[in-house]
Amino acid sequence: MSAGLAALLDDVAVLARAAAASIDDVAAGAGRASVKAVGVIVDDTAVTPRYVQGLKPERELPMIRRIAIGSLRNKILFILPVVLVLSQFVDWLLTPILMIGGCYLCFEGAEKLWEAVGPHRHQHAEADATEEPADEETLVKGAVRTDFILSAEIMVISLNEVDHEPFLARALILVVVAFVITTIVYGAVALIVKMDDVGLRLARTGDGGVASFGRGMVRGMPVVLSTLSTVGIAAMLWVGGHILLVGLKDLGAEGLYERVHHWEESVHHHLGAFGGVGGWLTNTAASAVLGIVVGAIVVAVVLRFHHRGDAEAGAAH
Numbered sequence: 001m002s003a004g005l006a007a008l009l010d011d012v013a014v015l016a017r018a019a020a021a022s023i024d025d026v027a028a029g030a031g032r033a034s035v036k037a038v039g040v041i042v043d044d045t046a047v048t049p050r051y052v053q054g055l056k057p058e059r060e061l062p063m064i065r066r067i068a069i070g071s072l073r074n075k076i077l078f079i080l081p082v083v084l085v086l087s088q089f090v091d092w093l094l095t096p097i098l099m100i101g102g103c104y105l106c107f108e109g110a111e112k113l114w115e116a117v118g119p120h121r122h123q124h125a126e127a128d129a130t131e132e133p134a135d136e137e138t139l140v141k142g143a144v145r146t147d148f149i150l151s152a153e154i155m156v157i158s159l160n161e162v163d164h165e166p167f168l169a170r171a172l173i174l175v176v177v178a179f180v181i182t183t184i185v186y187g188a189v190a191l192i193v194k195m196d197d198v199g200l201r202l203a204r205t206g207d208g209g210v211a212s213f214g215r216g217m218v219r220g221m222p223v224v225l226s227t228l229s230t231v232g233i234a235a236m237l238w239v240g241g242h243i244l245l246v247g248l249k250d251l252g253a254e255g256l257y258e259r260v261h262h263w264e265e266s267v268h269h270h271l272g273a274f275g276g277v278g279g280w281l282t283n284t285a286a287s288a289v290l291g292i293v294v295g296a297i298v299v300a301v302v303l304r305f306h307h308r309g310d311a312e313a314g315a316a317h
Helices: 002-036 038-052 057-089 091-117 121-130 136-161 167-205 209-250 255-270 272-316
Strands: none
Touching (some): 038 136, 038 209, 091 136, 091 209, 091 272, 255 272
């Protein structure tokens, strides 16, 4: 009887260790996948605050909560089943899909650069200033639509990092990624949009250093938002370019990837102790340049079709 009980306890211990190892594997896979998607995460965090600008302070957090729920719904109910089916039965499609998403990121980054430095930047600023604020329902739907594209990119990038895992492990990892990234993004957005309110309250109710700190928070908010937007643009170009670089290699066109890898190794060798950082910066800079070039091409094509459509509409009238 005691021997049987001991054997049962041994079996339970083995199962417990296996379950713990599986949990560790899922956590490690989710961590790797989330890190690879960091560029899109930054962009998602940078984009969302604009949807709550101009709202009453008491409506900001409820709006963010609604957008976060919509984002999680996008990831879990719509995107996750599709990418899992693709990875299981037509995994060769993942690289082209990933590259299409990379082109979109390059386009988004290049378009924002064009809006900032192009000849019509003042017109964009005037249009934004005179545009009537949309109602809350419209804002939520617009934010969730934009999030769908970014969420799809996050999930495909994450899947690409764990595509060697068994089906169930992939599913669990992506579910963890969906919850973790949604929490990080919209938690950060909530902190950002409420930072000026917190600063204003400290400035009004505090005294001495506390009040000064509060006023500094209020003054610093435009800088934070501007910096976040700039980082988001850079991240889109870098991540998009890197996706295309690796995708070309996976599809057999290894020339450009090998050239960048050679530059990276050369910098790593010559900088000694700082070689790791230098090599990463080299790869990042090359990826960003590729992102700018591809993004500029896509922007030029889109603008050409847009102008042609306007011209045809004008001729019809």
